[in-house]
Structures are given as C-alpha cells and as structure tokens.
Amino acid sequence: xxxxxxxxxxxxxxxxxxxxxxxxxxxxxxxxxxxxxxxxxxxxxxxxxxxxxxxxxxxxxxxxxxxxxxxxxxxxxxxxxxxxxxxxxxxxxxxxxxxxxxxxxxxxxxxxxxxxxxxxxxxxxxxxxxxxxxxxxxxxxxxxxxxxxxxxxxxxxxxxxxxxxxxxxxxxxxxxxxxxxxxxxxxxxxxxxxxxxxxxxxxxxxxxxxxxxxxxxxxxxxxxxxxxxxxxxxxxxxxxxxxxxxxxxxxxxxxxxxxxxxxxxxxxxxxxxxxxxxxxxxxxxxxxxxxxxxxxxxxxxxxxxxxxxxxxxx
Amino acid sequence: xxxxxxxxxxxxxxxxxxxxxxxxxxxxxxxxxxxxxxxxxxxxxxxxxxxxxxxxxxxxxxxxxxxxxxxxxxxxxxxxxxxxxxxxxxxxxxxxxxxxxxxxxxxxxxxxxxxxxxxxxxxxxxxxxxxxxxxxxxxxxxxxxxxxxxxxxxxxxxxxxxxxxxxxxxxxxxxxxxxxxxxxxxxxxxxxxxxxxxxxxxxxxxxxxxxxxxxxxxxxxxxxxxxxxxxxxxxxxxxxxxxxxxxxxxxxxxxxxxxxxxxxxxxxxxxxxxxxxxxxxxxxxxxxxxxxxxxxxxxxxxxxxxxxxxxxxx
DNA sequence: CTGAAAGCGCTTACAG
DNA sequence: CTGAAAGCGCTTACAG
Numbered sequence: 001x002x003x004x005x006x007x008x009x010x011x012x013x014x015x016x017x018x019x020x021x022x023x024x025x026x027x028x029x030x031x032x033x034x035x036x037x038x039x040x041x042x043x044x045x046x047x048x049x050x051x052x053x054x055x056x057x058x059x060x061x062x063x064x065x066x067x068x069x070x071x072x073x074x075x076x077x078x079x080x081x082x083x084x085x086x087x088x089x090x091x092x093x094x095x096x097x098x099x100x101x102x103x104x105x106x107x108x109x110x111x112x113x114x115x116x117x118x119x120x121x122x123x124x125x126x127x128x129x130x131x132x133x134x135x136x137x138x139x140x141x142x143x144x145x146x147x148x149x150x151x152x153x154x155x156x157x158x159x160x161x162x163x164x165x166x167x168x169x170x171x172x173x174x175x176x177x178x179x180x181x182x183x184x185x186x187x188x189x190x191x192x193x194x195x196x197x198x199x200x201x202x203x204x205x206x207x208x209x210x211x212x213x214x215x216x217x218x219x220x221x222x223x224x225x226x227x228x229x230x231x232x233x234x235x236x237x238x239x240x241x242x243x244x245x246x247x248x249x250x251x252x253x254x255x256x257x258x259x260x261x262x263x264x265x266x267x268x269x270x271x272x273x274x275x276x277x278x279x280x281x282x283x284x285x286x287x288x289x290x291x292x293x294x295x296x297x298x299x300x301x302x303x304x305x306x307x308x309x310x311x312x313x314x
Numbered sequence: 315x316x317x318x319x320x321x322x323x324x325x326x327x328x329x330x331x332x333x334x335x336x337x338x339x340x341x342x343x344x345x346x347x348x349x350x351x352x353x354x355x356x357x358x359x360x361x362x363x364x365x366x367x368x369x370x371x372x373x374x375x376x377x378x379x380x381x382x383x384x385x386x387x388x389x390x391x392x393x394x395x396x397x398x399x400x401x402x403x404x405x406x407x408x409x410x411x412x413x414x415x416x417x418x419x420x421x422x423x424x425x426x427x428x429x430x431x432x433x434x435x436x437x438x439x440x441x442x443x444x445x446x447x448x449x450x451x452x453x454x455x456x457x458x459x460x461x462x463x464x465x466x467x468x469x470x471x472x473x474x475x476x477x478x479x480x481x482x483x484x485x486x487x488x489x490x491x492x493x494x495x496x497x498x499x500x501x502x503x504x505x506x507x508x509x510x511x512x513x514x515x516x517x518x519x520x521x522x523x524x525x526x527x528x529x530x531x532x533x534x535x536x537x538x539x540x541x542x543x544x545x546x547x548x549x550x551x552x553x554x555x556x557x558x559x560x561x562x563x564x565x566x567x568x569x570x571x572x573x574x575x576x577x578x579x580x581x582x583x584x585x586x587x588x589x590x591x592x593x594x595x596x597x598x599x600x601x602x603x604x605x606x607x608x609x610x611x612x613x614x615x616x617x618x619x620x621x622x623x624x625x626x627x628x
Numbered sequence: 629c630t631g632a633a634a635g636c637g638c639t640t641a642c643a644g
Numbered sequence: 645c646t647g648a649a650a651g652c653g654c655t656t657a658c659a660g
Contacts, residue, residue, distance in 0.1 A: 032355065032410030033653030036346045036636050042405075052371045060365070064392070068401035076390045078378070087382035091356075096346030096637085197570035226570045233572040253567075256511035256540045258547040347637035350652050410653085 035096060042072045044279060045092055046102045049079040050195065054251040055222060055268060062272020063102065070280055072099065079105050084112040093120060100279045102127060123282035125290070127275055128168055136278050136290040138266045140168050140248075143298040144175025147218045147246040147264050150300055152183045155309040156216035156244060159185070162203030162228070164220035165192040172220055172248055188214070193224075200227025201234075208235065215243060215309050222249040225261050229305075244306035260303035267296050349410060356386045358593060359406055360416045363393040364509065368565040369536060369582060373441075376586020377416065384594055386413065393419050398426040407434055414593045416441060437596035439604070441589055442482055450592050450604040452585050454482050454562075457578045457612040458489025461532045461560040464576075464614055466497045469623040470530035470558060473499070476517030476542070478534035479506040486534055486562055502528070507538075514541025515548075522549065529557060529623050536563040539575050543619075558620035574617035581610050 035041045046063055048056055060076070067074050075098060082089045091097055093116060101120065104127035117124060118133075126135040144161070151159050161176040163169070173190045180187040188210070193203040200219055204227070207214055219225045225247040232239050239245055239259055247254065250265035274293055281288040349355045360377050362370055374390070381388050389412060396403045405411055407430060415434065418441035431438060432447075440449040458475070465473050475490040477483070487504045494501040502524070507517040514533055518541070521528050533539045539561040546553050553559055553573055561568065564579035588607055595602040 028408045030350075030410040030653050031405065031408040032346055032350045033636090034655075036344075036350050036638085036652090037654050037656085039636070041346065051374070052368060054366060054368075057366045064395055064402075068395070071401065073389065073402060073405045075387065081378055081382070087385065088378075088387060091345065091387045094342045094345040096344040197566065201570070226567065230570050230572050252511065253540065256515070256544050258544050344637050347652090348639075350654085351637080351639050353652070 039096070041096060041099055042070075043075055043098050044072050044100045044102060044276070045075040045077060045098045047077045047079055047082065048104050051076070051078040053195075053223065054253060055249045055266070057251070058269040059104075059272040062269040062274075063276055064272075066273040066276035070276065082113055084110070084116065089113060089116065093117075095121060098122060100124070100283050102275050102279055104128060123279060125275060125279045125282060125288070127271065129171075134278065134282060134288050134290050136271065136275050137168075137292055138268065138271050139292050139294060139298055140171035140266075141175040141178075143248045143264045143266060144172035144218065144220075145179045146175070146298055146300055147248055148176045148179035149182075150262075150302075151216040151218070151244060151246060151306060152179060152185070154216070154244065154306060157185060157309075158188075158212055158214040159216045159218065160188045160191060160207045160210070160214040161218045162191045162207055162220060163193055163195070163199050163224040165194055169220050172218075176218055195221045196223050197227035197230070200224030200229075201231035202227070204228045204231040204237075205235070208237070216306065217243060217245050219245060219247045222247045222251055222254065222263060225254065225263070225305075226257065229257060229259075229261070240305050240307040244309075246300075246306050250301050254301075255303060259305045262303045262306045263301050265299045265301050267293055267298070270296065353410070355410060355413055356384075357389055357412050358386050358414045358416060358590070359389045359391060359412045361391045361393055361396065362418050365390070365392040367509075367537065368567060369563045369580070371565070372583040373418075373586040376583040376588075377590055378586075380587040380590035384590065396427055398424070398430065403427065403430065407431075409435065412436060414438070414597050416589050416593055418442060437593060439589060439593045439596060439602070441585065443485075448592065448596060448602050448604050450585065450589050451482075451606055452580045452582065453606050453608060453612055454485035454580075455489040455492075457562050457580060458486035458532065458534075459493045460489070460612055460614055461562055461578050462490045462493035463496075464616075465530040465532070465558060465560060465620065466493060466499070468530070468558065468620065471499060471623075472502075472526055472528040473530045473532065474502045474505060474521045474524070474528040475532045476505045476521055476534060477507055477509070477513050477538040479508055483534050486532075490532055506534075509535045510537050511541035511544070514538030514543075515545035516541070518542045518545040519549070522551070530620065531557060531559050533559060533561045536561045536565055536568065536577060539568065539577070539619075540571065543571060543573075543575070554619050554621040558623075560614075560620050564615055568615075569617060573619045576617045576620045577615050579613045579615050581607055581612070584610065 044067055064074055077088050100122050101124045126133050128137045129135050148159060161173050169192060177187045191203045191206050193199040207217060219228055228245055232243060237243050247261050247263035250263040254261040254263050271293055278288045278290050358381055378388055391402050414436050415438045440447050442451045443449050462473060475487050483506060491501045505517045505520050507513040533542055542559055546557060551557050561575050561577035564577040568575040568577050585607055592602045592604050
C-alpha cells in the first residue's frame with residue numbers, strides 16, 4: 001500500500017494508522033531500490049553547451065516543469081564538462097543513471113563523446129537537427145528571416161549577419177539569405193565570429209571594414225548584441241541612427257540595455273516542454289513528435305535599436 | 315574484478331580477455347545497484363535561488379569540478395521549483411537520491427521547505443550564514459566595505475547603497491556602514507529594492523529623490539547595475555561624471571557594458587570548491603571547515619563607472 | 629483476495 | 645586465496 005495500490009484490504013482504521021505512522025516516522029521510500037527493481041530512475045539528463053547563456057532560462061523551466069509532470073528529475077550538465085572519460089559522461093553512460101537524454105550540443109561535443117552517447121541504451125533526443133537521430137528545435141531559419149525582413153521593411157539595403165558558428169547559426173544565416181534574396185538584395189557573407197559579447201564586438205568591427213558600411217546588422221547570438229552596442233559606442237557609431245541592430249533570441253537583459261535591443265523571441269519554454277514530451281515518447285517506444293516547433297512562431301519584439309533608414313549613404 | 319579489486323587471481327591472459335570483452339560489449343556497471351548496496355549514490359544536490367544569475371557560473375564550475383574529484387555528479391535545482399510537495403523536493407527527500415545537499419537559499423525557501431530539508435538524513439551545507447546549520451560563504455560584509463571605501467577614497471561624501479534584500483544584502487550593507495563610519499560619513503538607509511535589472515533602476519530613482527542627491531552608489535546585486543546604467547541614461551545622469559557606480563559581484567557582462575562597470579569580484583569558484591569539500595567532510599563525519607572564505611579576498615576590479623569627485627555639488 | 633517469496637545488479641563478509 | 649551466497653529495499657508475479 002506504500003505506493004498507493006489497494007492491494008491489501010484492511011480495516012480503514014488500520015490503513016489510516018499505518019499511513020499516519022509513515023508520516024510521523026518520516027518514512028520516505030528508497031528511490032534507489034525502486035529504480036533498481038523497475039529499471040527506471042525517473043531522471044533525465046539535459047546537456048547544454050553553454051549553460052550560462054540566459055536564453056536557456058526558459059528552456060530549463062520548460063524542461064523542469066514537463067519532467068516533473070512525468071515524475072522525473074533533471075540532471076543538468078554542461079557540454080564543457082563532458083570530455084571523453086569525464087565523471088559526468090561516465091556516470092551518464094552507466095546503466096541505471098538516467099531514463100533518457102536531451103542534448104543541445106551544437107557541434108561542441110566531439111565525435112568521441114557523441115559516439116559514446118550514441119551507444120547509450122536509453123533514448124537520446126537532440127535539441128537541434130541531427131542527421132541520424134530524433135530531434136526537435138525552434139525555427140532558427142525563420143528567425144533569421146524575420147529579423148532580416150524587418151530591417152528590409154525599414155528600407156535598409158546594406159544588412160550584414162554577424163556572430164555564431166555551427167549548425168544553428170547556419171540556419172539563421174539561411175533565413176537571412178532568403179529575406180535578402182526575396183528583397184532583391186545581395187546577402188553579405190556570414191561573419192561567424194562565435195558566441196558571447198566579444199564575438200559581437202569583433203563582428204561589428206569586421207563589418208564596418210567593408211567597402212560599403214552596413215546600415216543594419218542582424219546579430220546571431222543575443223549576448224553578442226551587448227558587444228555590438230559596446231563596440232558601436234567605442235567606434236562612435238550611434239544606434240539606431242547610424243546603425244540598426246536586431247538580435248536573434250530574446251532575454252530580459254535586452255530591455256534593460258540602452259538602447260533597448262529589438263530582438264526575435266524564440267519559444268524556448270515550449271521547446272523545453274516539447275523536448276521532454278518527445279523524449280518520453282521515445283522512452284515509451286511511441287513514435288516521437290519531433291521536428292520544428294511552429295507554435296508559437298518566433299516573434300519580433302520591437303524596442304529601440306532599429307529604426308527606419310532615412311539618410312541615404314553613398 | 316569489475317570494480318578494479320584484485321580479488322581473483324587468474325592468468326594474465328584471462329584477465330585481459332575478460333576486460334577486453336567488457337569493453338567490446340560496452341559493459342557499464344549499473345549505478346543503481348551499486349548505490350543500493352553501498353547506500354551511497356555519488357550524487358549531491360545544489361540548490362540555488364535564482365539559477366539564472368550569472369554570478370553562479372563560477373560557483374557551479376567549482377562545485378562540478380570538486381564533485382567530480384569526489385566521483386560525484388551534481389543535481390542542480392532552483393529554489394523556485396522547490397515548493398513544498400514539489401517533485402524535486404520529494405525526490406530530494408527520498409532516501410537514496412543524494413549523498414548531501416548544498417543550498418544557497420537566501421531566505422527564499424519558506425519555513426515548511428526548510429523544515430522538510432532539515433529532516434533529511436543526509437548532510438546539508440548552507441552557502442551563507444545559518445544559525446543552526448553548518449555553513450560557508452564568501453565575505454559579503456567585506457565586499458560592501460571595499461566598494462564603499464573605494465568611493466570614499468575618490469572623495470565621494472554622499473554615497474548610497476542600493477538593491478537586494480535578505481541576509482547577504484544586509485551583510486554587504488553592514489560593510490557599507492562600517493566604511494562610511496570609518497570615514498566619518500553618515501550612512502544612508504538601505505534602499506533594498508530587490509534583485510535584477512529593474513531593482514537597480516528603481517533603486518536609482520529612489521536614491522535621486524533624496525534631499526541631497528548622491529554622487530556615488532554601491533549596487534548590491536550585480537545585475538541591478540545594468541538597471542542603474544539604464545535609469546541613469548533615461549534620467550540624463552552621466553556615469554561616471556555625475557554619478558559613480560560600483561557593483562558587488564562581478565560577471566563578464568560588466569566589462570561589455572558602456573561604461574564598463576567597476577565591481578568587487580567575489581571568489582565564487584573557490585566557494586563552490588570549498589563548499590563541496592566541507593560537505594564531504596560532513597558526509598564522512600569529519601569536522602567541517604566552514605566559515606568565511608578569506609582566500610582569495612574580494613577584489614576590486616576597476617573599470618570606467620566610478621571616478622573621483624571633482625565638482626562640488628551643493 | 630492476500631501473504632510470502634523471488635529477483636533487480638551490485639558488493640562484501642564468509643565458508644571452503 | 646577464491647568461489648558461492650547473502651542482502652541492500654523495493655515491486656510484482658505467484659501460490660495459497
């Protein structure tokens with residue numbers, strides 16, 4: 001009766017007395033024994049590449065919430081700590097640690113680690129497109145397109161795409177290209193300077209060296225937007241008057257910068273929830289509803305860092 | 315021999331053949347069975363109040379690293395998800411989930427939850443001073459003192475202390491008071507507006523309403539510094555010319571803001587490592603080396619947001 | 629319907 | 645020195 005089944009019939013008074021005793025003595029079932037018996041730990045792992053990135057906040061909430069609904073706890077790991085042979089990886093690969101794994105590795109897990117993970121007996125779901133694995137993701141291509149089209153509609157003609165590297169960045173750049181093409185404009189090459197604040201600053205400096213300086217910039221990694229603002233200030237470029245900036249992904253911080261940064265908000269919370277559901281489909285052997293999350297769509301949040309092009313530059 | 319002991323004597327060739335077979339078949343020991351037998355899971359929990367706060371980055375690194383050295387994995391939880399009766403808490407309280415718990419709750423865990431946690435059979439270490447529990451922390455009082463003294467030395471006389479709430483903030487305010495007292499200045503009341511960007515903006519607005527406006531401000535919560543910068547811009551207050559700003563705690567972001575923010579760096583990485591060591595002392599029944607971490611000391615990182623007071627305001 | 633027994637995969641104390 | 649057996653605390657199939 002401890003686990004709630006009504007296996008035993010007993011006097012109601014006895015039942016309540018037992019339950020009361022359980023409570024008084026603070027009885028807590030031993031999860032380990034249960035896990036061993038059921039071959040199921042009610043834990044899932046979530047592996048992120050840069051845990052500190054604030055875009056993961058809502059993702060994590062979604063994952064924790066949905067996991068809780070499945071009675072599961074989340075083991076959070078950073079790809080950085082997952083070198084081959086690392087404690088975390090060994091643990092993860094051991095049987096009886098975790099019922100399934102959610103990975104957003106973005107190419108940062110090297111081939112050795114991926115091979116080890118793929119040998120894992122429990123299901124793995126990739127939070128980004130992977131060739132030979134179930135996956136789920138937000139619509140990165142569309143985010144690039146939305147950001148770019150917004151700038152095109154503001155009459156910008158010289159728009160560059162800055163920051164990032166790896167698969168997701170390529171998707172967003174693809175969206176940028178599409179929007180540029182659709183407007184009859186020539187896409188600039190992808191300035192893939194990486195992630196974080198410094199990458200944004202580097203990207204802007206590179207962009208400004210082009211023969212015709214851009215009037216607008218799509219920033220791939222949202223923290224890079226901070227670096228773009230800083231570099232613009234340092235270079236004496238006024239935002240948005242001389243340069244419009246739109247970021248991809250949105251975080252609280254953006255509304256507190258000056259100027260507040262216009263950004264494309266991605267449904268990261270929903271990605272988290274859907275990722276857990278898809279993972280549990282796999283765990284249960286059901287067909288998994290993966291693919292691109294289209295509801296809600298990426299959404300443009302208009303703030304102060306982008307404005308219509310009024311002056312014509314020559 | 316599977317766990318490395320040389321219990322069995324056998325031909326060397328046999329031994330290697332077995333080990334090889336283990337590798338080829340991808341044998342991984344079952345952690346759950348091991349945990350059940352040993353009554354030890356090689357997992358510790360770390361509970362933070364606002365997981366997203368970037369000041370936790372280095373703390374997490376320290377904890378993960380030190381835990382790995384003890385052969386342990388970290389279960390990371392947010393105090394927010396730890397309502398009484400929540401999945402995470404139930405899980406944590408179950409026997410056989412975790413060998414020990416590290417909490418930085420800062421008063422955000424309500425009494426019910428704390429009572430439940432205290433009934434936990436495994437050791438708990440608080441990452442901040444707690445009356446009736448082993449604890450360890452960085453030197454918050456000293457950080458407040460360092461920030462304030464720096465401003466005093468820059469000839470500021472009207473210095474306010476803004477942001478935060480709860481025990482840690484009080485410690486820092488205490489340090490502020492000490493530095494003000496030592497300089498023969500009157501401490502302003504603690505403007506405890508809370509955490510995050512908005513709290514900083516609110517704090518600055520309140521501070522500027524005082525009869526004599528401050529020329530310098532110590533910002534308790536580092537993300538609040540972002541809000542202080544934004545509000546200053548919105549109010550037309552030039553930083554650092556009209557207002558000097560020093561933050562407590564330091565994160566990468568601060569050097570990428572404009573102006574870059576002068577801040578007191580706290581040894582969070584070391585706190586993480588020391589916390590794990592102290593927790594394992596408790597687990598082993600050894601006396602625990604808790605208390606305030608004094609090596610390294612909080613360190614002032616001078617950037618551009620604070621400058622010497624030149625103009626005298628009346 | 630219900631109680632007693634088997635077994636999950638380990639580790640270790642014990643018998644041979 | 646080494647092999648076989650017991651037992652960690654659960655859950656569930658099975659016998660009564």
